[in-house]
Amino acid sequence: AHVQQKDAPAPPPGTWGAYSTKSQESTGVIGMLDLLIKDLDKELTEAATSEKNSQADYEKAMAESASKRAADTKLLAEKESTKADAEVALQQHEQDKTDSVQELMATAKYISSLHVECDWLLQYF
Structure with a gap:
């Protein structure tokens, strides 16, 4: 009798090891997320x-504009007043000129009448 001896069976193929977390890989992703959040x-x-600074600049510009507008309005009112005074003075001067021209014409007429009288007196006396 022939006895055959069999070799022991080969060990089973390797599988995944015991469960463990992949701490280094998860730390990298969490680190990236933390970096993104920061x-x-x-x-x-x-x-x-930036918005706060822009708002402050805008408010400053608006205040300056309001101030300039108020100053321009005041200046315009002063110039209109000066113009009105000048127009009144012009009308007064025009009236004075008209009165002076009328007085001059009356004086010239009087001188002319005196000249006629003097010529008559010189001619006949």
Whole structure:
């Protein structure tokens, strides 16, 4: 009798090892998310600061515009008053001129009548 001896069976193929977390890979993703959150917070802070500065600049410009508009309105009123005074003075001077011309014409007429009388007196006396 022939006895055959069989070799022991080969060990089963390797499978996944015991369950463990992939801490390094998850830390990398969480780290990237944390970095994104920090960047967004920084950008939001910068945007808020920029908006605040822009609003302050706008309010300053509006205040300056209002001040300039008030000054321009006052200056315009002063110039209109000066113009009105000048127009009144012009009308007065025109009236004075008209009166002077009428007086001059009356004087010239009187001189002319005196001249006629003097010529008559010189001719006959």
